[in-house]
Amino acid sequence: MSCFSFRKLESIDRRQSGLQRFPEDAFRHRTKLTALLLDGNHIKELPRNISQLSKLERLTVADNELETLPAEVFRLNRLLEFNLRNNGLSDLPAAIRNCSRLRILDVSSNGINSLPDTITDLSSLTSLSINDASLHRLPQELAGLKQLQVLEARDNHLKYLPQSIAQLRQLRKLDVGCNDIVELPDGIGNLTRLEELWLDTNDMEALPVEIGALEHLKVADFSDNHIEALPADLQGLTSLTDLTLSNNTLLILPDSIGALKNLSQLKCENNQLSVLPDTIGKLRNLKELFLTDNMIEHLPSTIGQLDRLTTLYVDRNHLLSIPPELCRCRALSILNFRQNSLTRIPPDIGLLTHLRVIDLCNNTLEFLPVSFLQLRLKALWLSDNQSKPLMELQEETDSVTKEVLLTCVLLPQSTGQSQSLENLLVGTNGSSFGDPDATSRASQVTGSSHDRTARVAFAPDTLDRTGETEAESQVKLQRHPTPYSKDLKAKAKKIRNIDGRRSPDGSKRSSTGSLVTSEAAPTPPIARAEEDTEKERTPGKAHRGVAFSGNVKDSPDGGVGSRISAVTRHDTPHPNLLSQKVEEAVKSTEGGLLDNNRDEEGVPSKVSFEAAEATGDKHVSFVEEVKEQGEGEEKEPVSKLSRKDTPKPKQYSGQGDDSKLRRRDTPRSFGTPQFGMTTPTTTEILEEAEEEEEEEAELNELMAKKRAAPEIEYDNIVAVLVRQPGTGLGFSISGGVGCTPRYNPDNDFVYVTK
16 A cells, blocks of 8 residues: 655555455545545446545546445545546436535446436536446536536437537537537537547538638548538638548549648548648648549649658549649658559659658659659669568669659559459350450450350360360360279270370370380271180181290281281380380391291281290290181181280290290280290189288298287396495396397397396
8 A cells, every 4th residue: 555645644555456346445545535436347346335435525436346336435525526437327316416526527438327416416517428328318407517628428319419518618629429429519619619520430411601600620530421511601710720520522622721730640541532732831820631532633733832742642543643732841750652654753852851761652653853863762662572571773764855864663663453364264255254355355465356265164075166276276175074983993094005105206005104106007996805725716717926036027918017016015013114025126136037927918926936936035026827718708807816824934945845834923924825835724813812821821820920919928036135234225127028228139138227
């Protein structure tokens, strides 16, 4: 507790002390106590014996938890200040009239719906504050508050002010902002001593003419209303220094605004002003002018007479140029012309020696005058994407006018139009979304007149392209269905089994993707090998297999040699290597093995393994047979694609039956009679598979045993520990199987260390 004594007056200050109740020690000083400050605590009620503080003149209990006031508190007839702000009061008792000497009353931020009529009996009241409450009306008779100088009723639900407010001749501040007031009462001009008038955020559409007679008015805020015009005569507002008219619907400012000789700040943002009066130049004391978000196209030349102007905001307007006279405002330090239509800056702007910040973003400037180098700027904004406040400027000479100019990487400025109009999405009818002229603009930029269309098809290309030009077909977008994994597998398998396709340059592409040069005619696709190895083949029916043969030269007549690269081994993990070897074999072979095995009609005969042995090279080739036909019929070549087992080095000797090729890991092995080879039966294959499964099971069982955790054996061990005098009993046991840190897997010892 702090007690202060000054001229025999005592004050107790217990603000923000965490008090839960009224301090009882205050009554010990009741004969001398004049001020009791209890703001910012948790006091829920005032004691009934508070009237014992008979000499109390100042009582503040703001920001507490009071819900009611005892009648005894109004017996403090010497009370001059009573602060009840931000409590839980729902009404103000009529007994307030007993505090006849009360000068300051603050009941803001409570739930008070109305003030008692008896409040007008407080003839000594100079300040009444009831902000942020639920007030719907003020007392009709306010004439009794003859000494009232401050009336604050902000953030309530007032729709009108009583006529008696005009009789408050001593009123200096009237704050009724953030209400629902539609108009001011008649006689508002009688408040000749009014210095502050706050009427912001209401529903007013016009101001009374009498407002121009408030000769002592210094601050006026009419923002956030629906005011369309100001009174024509404002000459009486000679003391006005701050005028706020933002967020209204003003179309023009009256010429009489030039009579505001002491005006230092004028805010007119977000209106519908298209021009400023020439009398604006008479505001010689104007320091700040805010005209953001209007429709101003030109500034009057008289603006250059504002010698004390330091801040000018004309951003987001329709300015086409800046008057050269503005460069006479030598006190300017902040200049904002963002988002206008400026093309040039006055060349004398270098005269603004106090200019520190200038914003020219979103205009159409091509260069800056060289006088910019005379400015001591801290920020020069030319683009929204500018990374730092100042950009390095370079001098350039205009080739036409020979004028020295300044430029940088951000100049010339763009107009905000997309520089890539050709990339805009254009519909099939030639109009872009939301802008029917976008197509024509895009044509001007790109130099083309055709319509750019974009199509998305969720199926193979079925669109009708009849009559389309090559350029039109290139811009079409097509979306093919995404195949499932099983479809991919089937497709890949099909590709690997089909014949090589011919590339656009005439070369043949193998199924593995490699190119093979061939002048032979394309061969029909090779039939896919049958899945079931035990299925009987129809006698005389042509079929193909895979066989090993000698090195074969490419046949110019489309024989076997021209089809070598089209065969792929399905069980070979690297088909590209096989294709490469086949190509090398075709190019390096000088002899014509297959040419020697052709009959008179050019039909290739069977290629034997002995022929391959003679050349010392092996590869995959076609073996074709001639189907037996009846007399008088032409011999029809029968293609047979057979697959022979890869010989192991130890089994193959090149003679007799040892030349048979057998791959045990190949499930499909088609017999070839000319090689004397037999096809394993299904039973043999199954038996072999069962043996492999048994071997795998045994291996898995053996690995599982090795991974199994070792068995743990438990033994009961009795240890007797003897503590020697002067020594500790601390010890650690480590070691043994499965223990760390001294673990040796070869023994089962336990180590005891001290």
